[in-house]
Structures are given as structure tokens and as C-alpha cells.
Amino acid sequence: MQQKINTEKYPPSSLVLLLSPDEWESFIEDCCRVLMHQDGKYKHVQQLGGAGDAGRDIEARYTEQLLPRKWDLYQAKHYISPVGESTLYPELSKVFYHISKNTYPEPNYYYICAPKNTTPSLHDLIARPDSHKEEFLKSWKDGNKGVKKSQFPLTDEVERVVNDFDFARIKEYPIKDLIRVHSRDYEAHEALFGIAKPRGENPPTPTTPSSQEIKYIEELLKIYEEHGGTPMTLEDVLVSMDYCDHLNGCRGEFYSAEGLKRFSRDVMPGEFEKLMDSVYVGIKRESSNPRHRTGFDRLDAVLQTATSLQVTDSPLYKRLLPADLPGTCHQLVNEEKLKWVK
Structure with missing residues (x-):
């Protein structure tokens, strides 16, 4: 109906x-x-x-x-x-x-x-x-x-x-x-x-990155090292005027997707994983495009592609927030299904 x-x-x-x-x-x-x-x-x-x-x-x-x-x-x-x-x-x-x-x-x-x-x-x-x-x-x-x-x-x-x-x-x-x-x-x-269960608040982004963020943050550090031309630790990035805000933006996207993941786990088990699979299929060609010369180029192009994906077949679609699909890409990186620096 x-x-x-x-x-x-x-x-x-x-x-x-x-x-x-x-x-x-x-x-x-x-x-x-x-x-x-x-x-x-x-x-x-x-x-x-x-x-x-x-x-x-x-x-x-x-x-x-x-x-x-x-x-x-x-x-x-x-x-x-x-x-x-x-x-x-x-x-x-x-x-x-x-x-x-x-x-x-x-x-x-x-x-x-x-x-x-x-x-x-x-x-x-x-x-x-x-x-x-x-x-x-x-x-x-x-x-x-x-x-x-x-x-x-x-x-x-x-x-x-x-x-x-x-x-x-x-x-x-x-x-x-x-x-x-x-x-x-x-x-x-x-x-x-037509009654949608409220999604609720996203989990707050911790001031200090947690253990569950290790993989995708390591991939972001590789981007910053490649761009800056020098090895960088997480501590270096957190005090950097060039990269700190970018890292925090990516972390916010990650935790937005984490909020959707938790909602799915409690209300629609398995649907977040299906959404991730759909996003992965949708961004795979862009992520493997050989014209991307740097990790920053690849990240920007992939997140833009993810944002434009039509995922209306997912029952989670009505609960999507603007940061969810880019955040799903960070979740894919965290599961080692996606890399920014080749």
C-alpha cells in the first residue's frame, strides 16, 4: 500500500x-x-x-x-x-x-x-x-x-x-x-x-580515534603522506592545519554510517551490509580508474560517486543522512575492501 x-x-x-x-x-x-x-x-x-x-x-x-x-x-x-x-x-x-x-x-x-x-x-x-x-x-x-x-x-x-x-x-x-x-x-x-521507525542519534565522534577506526585512518595517513611528501603519524595530522579538518570530516562521515549500521543491526538486521555491497558495486569502477594520480584524487572521486548513488531499493533509504554514503566508503576501507593509495 x-x-x-x-x-x-x-x-x-x-x-x-x-x-x-x-x-x-x-x-x-x-x-x-x-x-x-x-x-x-x-x-x-x-x-x-x-x-x-x-x-x-x-x-x-x-x-x-x-x-x-x-x-x-x-x-x-x-x-x-x-x-x-x-x-x-x-x-x-x-x-x-x-x-x-x-x-x-x-x-x-x-x-x-x-x-x-x-x-x-x-x-x-x-x-x-x-x-x-x-x-x-x-x-x-x-x-x-x-x-x-x-x-x-x-x-x-x-x-x-x-x-x-x-x-x-x-x-x-x-x-x-x-x-x-x-x-x-x-x-x-x-x-x-508508511510509519518509519525513527533512526535516533548517531554515536558521537570520539576526540581520540578508537581502535575500530585503525584501518581507514591508516589509509588516510597514506594520502596525507603522499600529498605532503613526508611520513606522518596520527599525532602529526591531529595538529596539522592542512589535514586535521579533513581527517575530522572523514571521521564524522564514518560515524554517521556507524549510526546507520547500529540502527540496521537493531531494527533491520543485515540491511546495512547489503547497502555496503551496493555502494561497493557502485563505486568500484571509479575507485579502480587508472587516471587517478593520487590518493586524494581517488578519495574525492569515489566519495562524490557514492554521494550520487541511487539506493532506493534499500529499506534504509528513508533514513539516509548526507554523510552516510561517503561514510559507507570509509567503512569499506576499514574492512580492507577499498584502498585510496595504490
Whole structure:
């Protein structure tokens, strides 16, 4: 969903109403995958909604096998109004019918997932499981509240399955809780709602270079030695009127990229490394251009090329600061993938 929406005025709890039923099922599946990958709650998650799903929109298993009470059934109902008994009961009758036919085993929990939650009457029934079961069975026997007795007859075996099921395990999953779970998958949440997680502040550039800066600073010293025509130590550069500001500018770029690297590590693991690979491909031809006579020539040309690169395919693109791509070049030098003085 491509959108630029004021998410303070139109929060995700409102935007989910714009989803199609299929997109809503995918949204619920994404939530279950957060619970699987980040919390370890599930071992297998699959969206089944559609013809032949036997009442299962999303199946979330605690084990690889589909075993009794070792899975949760998520019922995704996308309506602009709250879900009531007339919407839920036809779905419940289908589920109990298929349990009785051994289409699948009894789930542990049955979650009702709807953008506008449930009606007050259904909400109250869910809070009183015994009354809820009684009301459901009565509706099924009478063929009321949307239940189609001709399609799913209430046989003695089906009724036994219903009576054995603890209706306390039928729960509503409030929309705000679903959105909170979905927001933990930053990429999916941003792609769906256009809400970008703030990058935060870059780490400060230390007054004295740290041990993690050794490699790229050594390469900068080679540039300064080549340009000045004399051997130079880091101490010499730090007091030099000619090179100190240049070094500090490069270090600022390095730490800007370091800030992006840390954001990626915490929020989008592996994406900074992919960005570095893209930058390396983009600047490789310029870095190996034989017309560069000095290290300064090569550095200036490569950083200029890096700054002009289009990296819009990276999910980090929206968080880029002006110094990030030049800083990525210093990161490449630090990993000994790039040299300034040949």
C-alpha cells in the first residue's frame, strides 16, 4: 500500500479499514509470524483463508505437526462494523463440524480478529464462556444467527465436540493489540502503514580515534603522506592545519554510517551490509580508474560517486543522512575492501 498519510490523524487502527479481506488475512499472518520468529511461540504459520480452508484463515502451530491443542486458529473477519454472533456463529459451526470429521484436531485457542473488534453483546458472551456455549448451541439448534443447519448439521457427535470444548478458549484479539504486535516487524509495518521507525542519534565522534577506526585512518595517513611528501603519524595530522579538518570530516562521515549500521543491526538486521555491497558495486569502477594520480584524487572521486548513488531499493533509504554514503566508503576501507593509495 503506497501512501503518504498523516498517521497521527489517521492511525493504523483506522487505516486497517482500507485493507481488502485478503490483505487483512495477510496482516494477521504477519502478526503470527512476529510471534513465531521473535517470541518463539509458534513453529509453523500458514495462511489458509479461501476455498477449502474448512474455517481456518490462519493456522499457527506450536509444533511442526498439527496436533490437538497444539495450535491456534485465527479467524480474520474484515468488516467496517464490529463482529457479532451472526458473523461468528456460522464460522464456529463450520469449525466444530470439521473437528468432528477429523479434518483437523481441536485448536488450543480460537482468536477472533476484526478491525472494529466485537459487538458489546458478543464481547459480554465471550467473557462468560458457559453462557456463550449455551447461546451458540441454541442458535445452531434453532438455525438462527446465520447458522446454516442444512450445510453443517448439529449431529450428536458434533454436539459432543462442542460440549467438550472450553469456550474460555474462544477469544477476541483487540485491534490495538494486533497493531502492537505487527509494529514489531518494522519493515512490514512501514510498508503497510508508511510509519518509519525513527533512526535516533548517531554515536558521537570520539576526540581520540578508537581502535575500530585503525584501518581507514591508516589509509588516510597514506594520502596525507603522499600529498605532503613526508611520513606522518596520527599525532602529526591531529595538529596539522592542512589535514586535521579533513581527517575530522572523514571521521564524522564514518560515524554517521556507524549510526546507520547500529540502527540496521537493531531494527533491520543485515540491511546495512547489503547497502555496503551496493555502494561497493557502485563505486568500484571509479575507485579502480587508472587516471587517478593520487590518493586524494581517488578519495574525492569515489566519495562524490557514492554521494550520487541511487539506493532506493534499500529499506534504509528513508533514513539516509548526507554523510552516510561517503561514510559507507570509509567503512569499506576499514574492512580492507577499498584502498585510496595504490
